[in-house]
Amino acid sequence: MSRGSGGGYDRHITIFSPEGRLFQVEYAFKAVKAAGITSIGVCGKDSVCVVTQKKVPDKLLDHTSVTHLFPITKYLGLLATGMTADARTLVQQARNEAAEFRFRYGYEMPVDVLAKWIADKSQIYTQHAYMRPLGVVAMVLGIDDEFGPRLYKCDPAGHYFGHKATSAGLKEQEAINFLEKKMKNDPQFTYEETVQTAISALQSVLQEDFKATEIEVGVVRKENPDFRMLSTEEIDEHLTAISERD
Amino acid sequence: MGDSQYSFSLTTFSPSGKLVQIEHALTAVGSGQTSLGIKAANGVVIATEKKLPSILVDETSVQKIQILTPNIGVVYSGMGPDFRVLVRKSRKQAEQYHRLYKEPIPVTQLVRETAAVMQEFTQSGGVRPFGVSLLVAGYDDKGPQLYQVDPSGSYFSWKASAMGKNVSNAKTFLEKRYTDDMELDDAVHTAILTLKEGFEGQISGKNIEIGIIGADKKFRVLTPAEIDDYLAEVE
Numbered sequence: 001m002s003r004g005s006g007g008g009y010d011r012h013i014t015i016f017s018p019e020g021r022l023f024q025v026e027y028a029f030k031a032v033k034a035a036g037i038t039s040i041g042v043c044g045k046d047s048v049c050v051v052t053q054k055k056v057p058d059k060l061l062d063h064t065s066v067t068h069l070f071p072i073t074k075y076l077g078l079l080a081t082g083m084t085a086d087a088r089t090l091v092q093q094a095r096n097e098a099a100e101f102r103f104r105y106g107y108e109m110p111v112d113v114l115a116k117w118i119a120d121k122s123q124i125y126t127q128h129a130y131m132r133p134l135g136v137v138a139m140v141l142g143i144d145d146e147f148g149p150r151l152y153k154c155d156p157a158g159h160y161f162g163h164k165a166t167s168a169g170l171k172e173q174e175a176i177n178f179l180e181k182k183m184k185n186d187p188q189f190t191y192e193e194t195v196q197t198a199i200s201a202l203q204s205v206l207q208e209d210f211k212a213t214e215i216e217v218g219v220v221r222k223e224n225p226d227f228r229m230l231s232t233e234e235i236d237e238h239l240t241a242i243s244e245r246d
Numbered sequence: 247m248g249d250s251q252y253s254f255s256l257t258t259f260s261p262s263g264k265l266v267q268i269e270h271a272l273t274a275v276g277s278g279q280t281s282l283g284i285k286a287a288n289g290v291v292i293a294t295e296k297k298l299p300s301i302l303v304d305e306t307s308v309q310k311i312q313i314l315t316p317n318i319g320v321v322y323s324g325m326g327p328d329f330r331v332l333v334r335k336s337r338k339q340a341e342q343y344h345r346l347y348k349e350p351i352p353v354t355q356l357v358r359e360t361a362a363v364m365q366e367f368t369q370s371g372g373v374r375p376f377g378v379s380l381l382v383a384g385y386d387d388k389g390p391q392l393y394q395v396d397p398s399g400s401y402f403s404w405k406a407s408a409m410g411k412n413v414s415n416a417k418t419f420l421e422k423r424y425t426d427d428m429e430l431d432d433a434v435h436t437a438i439l440t441l442k443e444g445f446e447g448q449i450s451g452k453n454i455e456i457g458i459i460g461a462d463k464k465f466r467v468l469t470p471a472e473i474d475d476y477l478a479e480v481e
Contacts, residue, residue, distance in 0.1 A: 015374045016267050022374075043304075123327035158325075163304055183301070
């Protein structure tokens with residue numbers, strides 16, 4: 001007769017449950033939602049934009065130190081949704097890896113290579129008992145030399161895909177439903193449309209209008225492949241454009 | 247591998263003599279997307295469903311069928327991330343063999359080494375078994391070959407096999423349709439028909455993947471356009 005639930009350990013470390021599931025990985029996904037933030041990423045014709053909420057829980061906090069958007073290299077950005085501490089360790093390792101890649105091979109690490117590296121690292125945590133999976137969903141963005149603007153999403157299970165648009169965090173499913181409608185006929189968004197689709201998606205699923213200080217926006221563009229975080233003024237311009245459009 | 251704190255195996259025998267972690271791994275495989283392989287007289291074909299979680303996913307960024315050496319390809323059912331690890335290890339093993347013997351690794355050897363890796367993870371400390379079953383398709387001096395490797399590390403050579411969600415229907419279908427003197431083209435058609443059996447929704451070149459290897463000993467993944475051509479022939 002089967003021993004059943006693996007001695008109860010299947011909920012504590014990443015071994016299989018009787019149904020063939022990894023509970024620790026599933027709990028890691030829940031931890032991403034528990035952080036209470038939603039993020040959106042949209043890939044346009046010649047630019048990629050990611051948007052996330054910026055919640056500063058205490059007025060005494062230095063709001064410039066509260067961020068989920070990290071440059072990995074000059075050309076690659078990473079938006080980490082979920083546990084901030086796990087996010088920082090992932091970013092630190094990613095920065096190291098990207099710098100070594102540049103040194104070792106003499107050219108910049110492409111977006112998909114970084115995404116694969118992050119996903120493979122996450123897979124190790126799902127298979128080895130000594131480390132738990134990270135409670136982070138990472139969206140990696142950049143302009144690829146061959147393929148143009150690219151957006152990848154890596155999750156705690158070790159999956160990674162390229163996306164035309166995607167979301168992560170608390171209202172992930174609602175946002176994906178919204179984006180599926182927008183991206184249905186494979187629109188080739190311009191830079192402004194890309195940014196505004198991302199921001200209005202976030203506004204729509206959270207059902208609130210943002211101030212420029214309440215969101216973070218990161219972009220890469222073909223004409224300027226440096227990963228850049230928009231300033232409050234630029235965010236304001238886009239917010240105004242959206243409200244005038246509606 | 248693993249931390250010294252976990253220097254005990256997580257996969258241990260139950261009182262009835264079973265290794266339940268391996269059984270659970272097989273359950274994980276059984277809930278994965280259907281994949282299958284058919285060995286023809288002059289080649290091998292492997293195929294899989296490619297159902298992506300959303301239309302927002304860029305399907306060109308995903309390739310489930312992977313090439314291990316120029317004449318050996320592999321497909322899986324089960325957990326994608328675990329598959330990537332095995333692909334990486336297998337490629338390295340093939341390359342190490344080549345460095346030592348200056349010739350391409352025979353299919354049986356590569357399968358054996360990959361299976362050995364999978365077995366290690368059922369016995370080593372602090373790790374769990376791989377949640378994938380592999381179908382390895384290759385063509386070497388011994389002709390076309392198709393092997394299935396399970397999470398336990400056991401492997402068998404097959405004339406035709408299927409894995410994943412729809413395994414029993416697919417295998418019944420294959421048993422009826424298989425003939426020893428099938429040509430590669432017939433095998434591709436049969437593979438498509440088998441996938442179609444359990445397919446939910448409209449089958450197209452974008453939501454299945456097919457890899458073939460013929461007497462030219464070059465494994466390649468068909469483009470969506472080529473798959474659509476085969477689909478039209480099958481209609």
